[in-house]
Amino acid sequence: MNALKENMNVPQHIAIIMDGNGRWAKQHNKSRIEGHKKGAQQIKKVLDGARKFGVKYITLYAFSSENWNRPKVEVSALMHLLEKSIKANEKDFIKNEVRFETIGDISALPSYCQKAIAKIKKSTQHFNKQTLILALNYGSRDEITRVVKKLITSAENNEISSKDITWECIQQNLDTAHIPDPDLIIRTSGEKRLSNYLMLQAAYAEFYFTDILWPDFDEQHLHDAIQEYANRERRYGLTSEQIQKQC
Ligand code: IPE
Ligand code: IPE
Ligand code: MG
Numbered sequence: 354m355n356a357l358k359e360n361m362n363v364p365q366h367i368a369i370i371m372d373g374n375g376r377w378a379k380q381h382n383k384s385r386i387e388g389h390k391k392g393a394q395q396i397k398k399v400l401d402g403a404r405k406f407g408v409k410y411i412t413l414y415a416f417s418s419e420n421w422n423r424p425k426v427e428v429s430a431l432m433h434l435l436e437k438s439i440k441a442n443e444k445d446f447i448k449n450e451v452r453f454e455t456i457g458d459i460s461a462l463p464s465y466c467q468k469a470i471a472k473i474k475k476s477t478q479h480f481n482k483q484t485l486i487l488a489l490n491y492g493s494r495d496e497i498t499r500v501v502k503k504l505i506t507s508a509e510n511n512e513i514s515s516k517d518i519t520w521e522c523i524q525q526n527l528d529t530a531h532i533p534d535p536d537l538i539i540r541t542s543g544e545k546r547l548s549n550y551l552m553l554q555a556a557y558a559e560f561y562f563t564d565i566l567w568p569d570f571d572e573q574h575l576h577d578a579i580q581e582y583a584n585r586e587r588r589y590g591l592t593s594e595q596i597q598k599q600c
Pocket of ligand 3: 372373374
């Protein structure tokens, strides 16, 4: 494992689209569910690696608002795997002072998942060394729909008017209100799309696509992604010359 160079520009927040569990399973003559199990095991490795490299926030796309449309047995296995993984990792999170958060509408998850989530959120809420955010029943279109509904209700109750609607106001009502925007978005498995993930938050994120399937993605692959990120120039609409002057 190569160490990261000193003074390297490490992303504060990495968001990952953990894709390719099904294709990994097929390659290994296993069931899709076995693929998800192997995928779930990678999470700890990647989190440990991220902590070592100094990445404060990691958001993982675990279940999209569209994934409910998968075969019932797969959805059910994913929900049970979620509960099991949360319970299995709670001690480790406490030991490493990792705060656990979620984005997405978790009220639609089975109650046994909601219980496990509530418990780990409570037992890790005071930590701020590293934050793991799981995107569960998450989709940007659902997120913005919920924001619009909330703001209209506030307007109907005369709590806000149209002049209060600024980007900051919208941002403060997103699921990610207390989390900085992702600096780097990684998608595994060769697909090059967002699939309804953090569409507003990704406005100025850097993207990194790799053919590695999620169950094979490890600390070294994370290292490679961070190294490539460090060589990018983020301009936010300015010219390269303006950016150089700021440095
Ligand atoms: C990602 O792997 C995990 C979830 C979406 C829950 P996939 O299950 O999408 O794997 P592929 O895309 O079929 O290989
Ligand atoms: C996105 O992957 C969702 C997760 C990784 C949880 P999908 O496999 O569901 O995305 P599409 O369907 O290929 O766009
Ligand atoms: Mg997929």
